[in-house]
Amino acid sequence: MQHPLYDSLRNKLITITLVVSLTPLIILGGIVYYQFEKMYREKIVEQIRYRAQSQAEAVDLFFRKRSALLGIMADTSDYLKISDESYLSRVFQIINFRQGNFVDMGVIDHAGIHQAYIGPYNLRGRNYGEQPWFNEALSRGLYISDVYTGFRNLPHFIIAVRGHENSHPWILRATIDSEVFENIVRSAQVGKTGDAYIVNRSGIYQTRPRYGGDILGQSPVTPETFAGSTTTVWEQRNLYGKTVLYAGCWLKSLPWLLIVSQEVREEMESLFATQYLEFAIMGLGILAIILTTVFTTRLTIRHLIANEIRMNEMNAQLIQSDKLAALGKMAAGVAHEINNPLAVILQKTGWMSDLLLEEEFQSSKNMEEFKNAIVKIETHVDRAKKVVRNMLGYARKMEPHLEDVDINDTIRQTIALLENYARTNNIDIETNLAEDLPIIAADQAQLQQVFLNLISNAIDAIGKDGRVVVATTRSSTHIRVDVSDNGPGIPESKLKRIFDPFFTTKEAGKGTGLGLWVSYSIIEKMGGTISVKSEAEKGAVFTVAIPILLPEKK
Amino acid sequence: MAAYRILVVDDEQDFLETLVNRLIKRKFKAVGALSGEEALSKMKTGLFDAVILDVKMPGGMDGIEALREMKKIQPSAEVLLLTGHGSIETSIEGVKLGAFDYLLKPVRLEELLEKLSLAFEKKDLQVD
Known part of the structure; x- marks a missing residue:
């Protein structure tokens, strides 16, 4: 910089x-x-x-x-x-x-x-x-x-x-x-x-x-x-x-x-000799001082810049999590308020269908049109209902339900769910799982949801013919899960917003834009981190770090 | 077989009226109440086979409180809770307090009828 x-x-x-x-x-x-x-x-x-x-x-x-x-x-x-x-x-x-x-x-x-x-x-x-x-x-x-x-x-x-x-x-x-x-x-x-x-x-x-x-x-x-x-x-x-x-x-x-x-x-000859020696020593001294000064100054500035970049990243992360928390609360509120009118609409269309069954309407030449319109309204209410349900479900504050979780096992189960879907698109799901992972205390259902989101996103990103690799590694404090694909990658302009709610890179109607946001919230609540790296044409890698919380001895 | 008597409790008038009308159209004896208090007073004067109760009613008595009272007045009436997603915990608590089941709002009448028929089955079994 x-x-x-x-x-x-x-x-x-x-x-x-x-x-x-x-x-x-x-x-x-x-x-x-x-x-x-x-x-x-x-x-x-x-x-x-x-x-x-x-x-x-x-x-x-x-x-x-x-x-x-x-x-x-x-x-x-x-x-x-x-x-x-x-x-x-x-x-x-x-x-x-x-x-x-x-x-x-x-x-x-x-x-x-x-x-x-x-x-x-x-x-x-x-x-x-x-x-x-x-x-x-x-x-x-x-x-x-x-x-x-x-x-x-x-x-x-x-x-x-x-x-x-x-x-x-x-x-x-x-x-x-x-x-x-x-x-x-x-x-x-x-x-x-x-x-x-x-x-x-x-x-x-x-x-x-x-x-x-x-x-x-x-x-x-x-x-x-x-x-x-x-x-x-x-x-x-x-x-x-x-x-x-x-x-x-x-x-x-x-x-x-x-x-x-x-x-x-x-x-004065010996004086001149001394003089030359003095000049030489001074010259070397000055050179050494200049070089040292330039070197140390550059080093200092480099450290300052590195620090600032780190600070900026931390700030960005803070802003991101604040933003997501605020959005979550807002989404929950909004969703709740939408639920009631949706319930009324559904009942009213139901009532209209009921009334259409009566004889006086049977002879109407627009009977079919009415029925179709009601079906359409109900379909779209269903769609809205689904979005609202997802939002409410993800936003609600539920204490994670802690149980003994084998991360590798959870990943294998998740992959089993998606294998059919992947195979029909000619996509291989490979695993590279570290065998020495400890059993940790976590919410298995939530973790499964995160892995499901990440792997299915990877499959969707590739579209057809490709490879998804799921790898686990451990450090002293965290278990790390990398989900990488060889899809088209995520443009840099979109990387920053990838965890925002309702942000999707999928075609209109195919994604709610909630999957990654939910995953982010779940992992954050566990005290872990989730991050993404991507290069155009080289695919994307999502990395989840889950803190190692050992189960209480029973 | 006499028609089942159903009490619908919801603070949203449009919703309440429509649901009651639709139930009546399906040959139920349906009655509406706009608040927990109104529902309790109706239960004191008439018997019901089932109650459809909105858990979340701002102002006045909330659903769980109403449920407790209802179970005191007419323990035999099966209560179906209607809930938003945010109050699932409340509904689970409600089931523990004796509600028959809960349904997520907005709900299609078909789903509601299915649950109702299950509730009536249970109730009929108990009577038998």
Whole structure:
């Protein structure tokens, strides 16, 4: 049964359930995702900040160690001795052995002349008197240069420390292996997109970055924006349009800025994985909720509809029995009132017949007509009398007369009464009787009347050539009798009225329309039920359920 | 043989008159009464061989009550009860109280005469 009311109810139920269950799920999912992302972002920012900071410390340590080494040499060495290249060579070897990473080493006198040099280039005798770094080293005592190419045309940088010999200052100068330094800086880079490099105050690369730029090239970083000693973390798009997270930290030894960078995407990879997992779980959850909601709602609606159908059937049954009871009372009343006039009519026609016998009428030429008319009137009064008698008989309230009844036996007796009638119409009456039926307390005459009605109706319905099957079965509470025929069946429009009084499917004059009504009343009074099922061209089945009422023990 | 005397009791005048006339035509001495009371007073003044009594008479004395009284006044009169189908139980009670038999209304005169002749037979036997 499809009904717009149920459609809208179903839609409402589904909508409400989905809204109520999905809203918190989605809100919760959003909050969890937002919080998790925030936490994760904080964590990676902290991580990169820490990396930049610790790497800056490592680089600072590198400079401090080398400055200290050179300082000790300068402070403890005699100028004459150290400007001797063989001695310098020994010192160079020892320092490189102990700490390493120096490419060359030289001693420069107070005038700026390179007096001694150990290294791969020919730099002895060169004059640095005019170079700013020389003067700065002289005045400050320690100088670490930016990266430059200089006489050797290769990027490098130097550490210069000042020594004293009889109030004449001199300079011990060493070049740092750029490669080695670069490796130290680079050890802070992680993953596929991580980078670590150093820029000077003007934003010039002091080490080679991994991506997009070369040593001594201009970096996109503007170091002026990094104030103070704290490590700054920021995000910006790189040359390839990727969002990159940067952390910058000034070195303590010299005005260089160490920068560690990482593409946000790479850093967030595990977050994205978690995100996909969350989406997948949420998606599955939503799907499960939708399916469950639709399924349970449909189930509920189906139950509601089934219930309504059952209620309607029960109501229809109630209405039917009420209607029949009311009709029964009315029929009884009407029949009684008709009886008296019928009695008078019968007496009056009788009186007319009596009078016609007298001589004066014998000569009347219409004598025969009168007689015929009287006979006709009497015939029809008889007919009316029969109807009224049936009605009165069936409507009267008589307590059923209880006796021990064997249903199977009653059916066999009834069939014996009808066998002749059936045989003349070439109709077989078959029985399929359950042998374990109990003897019950019932009114045998009334039951016989019911079976007689049902079986003779079945025979009449078939007309000629066919089969009537009478079957009995038992349940724990009822004995069930099915009377089925292979006649033309009862149209659906007539099924509903089949138990109404005066309703007949037989030809006019052949049935009173009282048989089934009477049967219905009898069975109902016994506390049983009688019902019919029929399909066009497939015959009809009348089913009587008689309650098992066991006879009292005698 | 003298004609049998019959008292017909019915509250329906048309029915009563016709039946009485038809009985008279058949050589019975028939008399009608429209109520139980009238019937009883007629029985006090004259003897009857048979009474045809309608069981159901609205207003006044009902058939069973009249029957009881009749049996007191003239126990020898055979009473035939006329009844509708709805009052069969009453009629059976009537038979137990001494009525000869009952007939279902509306009844053909032939049936009634048959029953009457049976009643007279019984009565004659008792007299003999």
